[in-house]
Amino acid sequence: MIPVLLLLVVVAAAFLLNHRIANENSRSLEQHLPLWKVEHDCIISKQGDVTIGYEVHLPEIFTLSSDDFEALHQVWVKAFKVLPAHTIVHKQDFYNKDAYAANFEQDQSFLARQSELFFHERPFLQHSCYLYITKKPAGRKPSNLVINNLLRSRLTPSVQGGAATMQALLDAVGQFEKILLDGGAVRLTRLSEKDLIGDEAYPGVIEKYLFASDLHEPLSVKDIQFHPEFKIGDRYCQMFTLGDVEVMPPLCGPRINYDRYSTDKTKFSISFAAPVNLLLNCNHVYNQYIMIGDAQKTLKEMESRKLRLQSLSGYSRKNAMSRDATNDFLNEAIGDQRMPIKAHFNVLYWTEQRSELKDLRNLVSSGLAQMDATPREESKAAAQLFWAGIPGNAADFPVSDTFDTFLEQACCFLNVETNYRTSLSATGFRLGDRITGYPLHVDISDEMVKRGYCQNRNKFLLAGSGSGKSFFCCHLLRSYYELGTHIVVVDVGHSYRGLCTMLQGYYFTYEEANPITFNPFYIGQGETLDTEKKESIKTLLLALWKKDNETYRRSEYVALSNSLTLYFEYLELHPNIFPCFNSFYEYLRDEYLDVLVANKVQEKDFDASNFMYVLRPYYQGGEFDYLLNATSNLDLLQKRFIVFELDNIKDHPILFPVVTLIIMETFISKMRKLKGIRKMILIEEAWKAIAKEGMAEYIKYLFKTVRKFFGEAIVVTQEVEDIISSPIIKQAIINNSDVKILLDQSKYQNKFGLIQEMLGLTDKQKTEILSLNKSNEPGRKYKEVWFGFGGFLSKVYRVEVSKAEYYAYTTEESEKVLVQQYTDRYGGDIQRGIAALVADLEHEQKRM
Structure with a gap:
């Protein structure tokens, strides 16, 4: 129980503090500032406190599992334990409301510019995190609401630390940094003098805190007042604190369930403090103080307190309860080897509109309530708490506003997550983060290979009907096309006609009035007849001549090879003859038969009459004379966007095998001949039809070798049974696709175990996938997509596009x-x- 006299003194001191700050105009902020100087990238206070600052790089939100949170929590605990006594760790998370600024200066395509217009001024919460480790000099008196350096007329360092003291601090901080780095999830970047105090143009972190500004905001000095209301310049400020055991949650942990993304079968994890961090959508600072003192001295004080409470327990039940709580604390500290520390946490928020204060108060208190804490707005001690929050001034934090706890519990209140990061890679496409849809540049190909997450760029996409798979694929293909990629699409369903028209590509489809046509005999400008071209034509001719179960003799193969060689030599001598199947057939009939006779080739070695009879339907006037005699859309090697639409011929016994051979020849030719250029083939549901026609070996070859030629293969399917029943998918595609892409799987959540087993997904990845589209932002039209990279990394993004992109992609x-x-x-x-x-x-x- 606090004596009445002491309580009056505390209230009077707080009033005096507010009064002096509000009315004392004779002294500048520089005179009041408790910091002395910055030297060797360290902040030195006027009381002799030495502070080393870091910028903290945290894991991205919604990417950690329950086990990840537990492991990260243990890393923080281990790191704190290496710090010496009389050390204060002040972690400061800034959240500033900002908006995306579009770039209209660079040369952009029509759809890229529409995307910039769509996302221009998209609001989001900018996050930056800093950590300050302060070492107090020995013998420094603790601050409280009565004794505070803001009220002292003279501020002189009580103790100057020597070189040995400074070196000891640097060693301890080095160990602290190493432990966090070894944990793999957190990185620290030492703050330089410029980072701390800024320059003439932009503020450093000290000014950023004092004036509630953003690091990218030009430097501007603002008035700070606490009476009659808390204001920084034209910004109205308020503060909620967690500085007393009575307002703390009864239970805490490294993580809590995020119900919005959870299902009956999965529990989605976020950090314990997330409700007052990234999930709190307002301008605010989350301050976290952990004060490491002399553990033995603290335990002695607790023993003395327990004895006092024991003697007073007969007079008050509250004293008896406090005695029992203190006894439990001591038992846990000694029995479980826990480190006792003092802690404090507060949320400082602001707005430029006074009318918004009530809504913000409810918003912040709701966030604290989600942590099961009792919201308490700070008024009397707000000035001193704000002053102690200045980077480098944590040692002046009032002890009376801290509470005793253990290091493990205190670390639960640390913020350990940050925003999604945009990739700096030149490759990639635009997606959005889950919270606001802020546009991000995401590389799911090259960066993942360079970072060692993937061994190849191949992708396997599983998405149910209506989940937006074709829409997503259009967005992916359009983005990669604008990067210079050569793209071949094999589709059934006409999902890519609009995009193909937009990109002025070749669209091959079969219609009665406009049947599908090719010309495998055409050699583009600058190309030569190489072995691979000859082999592909021979394979095609043999497929047209022989049945699937019919083998060919060596002599027949040689005869075909000779015919092609002589045919192309004949074309060189007669440049007026157009290369196509018609002219090849005429050459066989008019020239090559004589060659066979001259060389005495017998009918049993090569039955030329049978060959020409079987291939007669493909010659002029035959049933399929259009198929191999195209006169337009010939230069497939140099055309960067080609769509083969197989919907109308997928069951045709003649056309389909021929078309699939031409498709494979087209892409393999690109793969081998286009050096240093990215190639991509996307096979939608057509893979099932292709596999049935004996093309399985092509698919296997493609997925195993495409990575060697700077290429990537993508297969899309929508049925769970396709994965389980098809050995092609299971063996050739899944095993050679290091990037897994899944869209909404809610209709399969009751049998998702089969998918999880076949794709080798972890429980964490299962939880992420089943959270897709569970709580989309109201008023915005988008779908979410999950990416898994080689079993090491997984994330969920928004697929949100402009209206122009939507109508270009729509199916x-x-x-x-x-x-x-x-x-x-x-x-x-x-x-x-x-x-x-x-x-x-x-x-x-x-x-x-």
């Missing part, structure tokens, strides 16, 4: 018809058509 029939109508209105210009469509829709929306 809804009514929307595709609408896009086509607008495209026709503008003379076939799909970009102008989509721009007009979006403008009309926005105008209509404003009218409603």
Whole structure:
């Protein structure tokens, strides 16, 4: 129980503090500032305290599992234990409301610019985290609400530490940093003098805290007042504190369940302090103080307190309860070898609108309540707590506003998560973070290989019907196309027609009025007839001539090879002849038969009559004379976006095998001939049909070798049974795809165990996948996607695009018809058509 006289003194001191700060205009902030100087990147206070500062790089939010949180918690505990007595660790997390600033200066495509316009001024919470380790000089008196350096007229260091003391501190801090680094999840970057005090243009962390500003905000000095209200410049400030055992939660831990992303079968984990950090959407600072004293001295004081409470327990039940609590504390400290420390946590928040204070008060108190703490707004001691929060001044924190606890419990209240980071890689595409949709550049190919998470760039995508798989793939392909990638798409369902038109690619599909056509005999400008080209044509001719179960003789193979060699020599001598199957057939009929006779090739070695009879339907006037005699869309090697739509021919016994051979030849030719250029092949549901036609070996070859040629293969499927039943998927594709991509799996959550087993997913990854689209932001239209990289790293992102991108990617029939109508209105210009469509829709929306 605090004596009445002491209570009056405390209240009077707090009042005096507020009064003096509000009314004493004769002394500048520099005179009041408790810091003396910055030397050797250390902050020296006027009381002789030495502080070393770090910027802290934390794991990204929503990426840690329950086990990860436990491991990270133990790392923090171990790191704190190496610090010497009379050390204060002050961790300070800044959260500033900001908005995405689009870049309109760089040269951009139509869709890229529409994306910039869409995300321009998208609000988000900017986070920066700093940690200060302060060593108090021996004999320094602790501060409280009565004794505080802000009230002292003269501030002179009581004890000057020597070189040995400084070296001991640096050694301890070095061990502290090493332990965190070895933990693998946290990195520390030492703050330099410029980082601490800034320069003439931008503030350092000290000014950032004092003036509630952002590091990127130009330097501006602001008035600070605490009476009659707490203000920094034109910003109204308030503070909630956790500085007393009575307001602390009864239980704490390294993590809590995040119900919004949890299911009946999975519990999604976030850090214990997340509700007052990234999940608290307002301008605020979360201050965390852990004060390491003399453990033996603390335990002696606790023993004395227990004895006093024992003697007073007969007069008050509260004294008896306090005695029991103190006794339990001592038993745990000694029995479990726990380190007793003092701690304090507070949230300082601000706004420029006084009218928002009530809503913010409710928001912050709600965040504290989610931690099961009792919200308490600080008023009397706000000035001193704010003053102690200045980087380097933690030693002046009032002891009366701390509580005794153990290091393990105190570390639960540390913030250990930060925002998603954008990639600096030149490769990648745009996705959004889960909280606000802030646009991020994400590299799921090169960066993952360089960091050792993946051995190849191949990707396997599993997504149910309606989950947005084709939409996501369009977004991925368009982004990679703009990076210079050569892309081949094999599809059933016409999901990529709009994108192909937008990118002015080749779209191969079969229609009665416009059948699918190719020309495997055409050699593009600058190309030569190499062995690989000849082999692909021979393979095609043999497939047309022989049945699947019919073998060919060596003599037949040699005869075909000779015919092709002589045919291309014949073309060189007759440049007016167009290379195609028609001219090849005519050469066989008019020239090559004579060669066979001259060389006395017998019919049993090569039955030329049978060969020409079987291939007659592909010659001029035959049933399939269109198939191999194309005169347009010939230069497949140099065309960067090609779509093969197989929906109308996937069951055709003649056309489908031929088309699949041409597809494989096209991509393999790109793969081998385009040196230093990224190649990508995406096979949608067509892989099932391809595998049935004996193309399994091509798929196996592709997935095992494409990485050697700066390429990547992507297979997309939507049925769980496809994974389980197909040996092609299981052996060739999954085992050689280091990047797994999954969209909404909610319809499979009751049988997700099969998917988890087949894809080798961890329980953490299962929890992430089943959280997809569980709590999407109201008012925004998007889907979420999960990425797994080689079993080491996994994340969930938003797939959110502009309206122009949406209509370029859409697979809804009514929307595709609408896009086509607008495209026709503008003379076939799909970009102008989509721009007009979006403008009309926005105008209509404003009218409603």
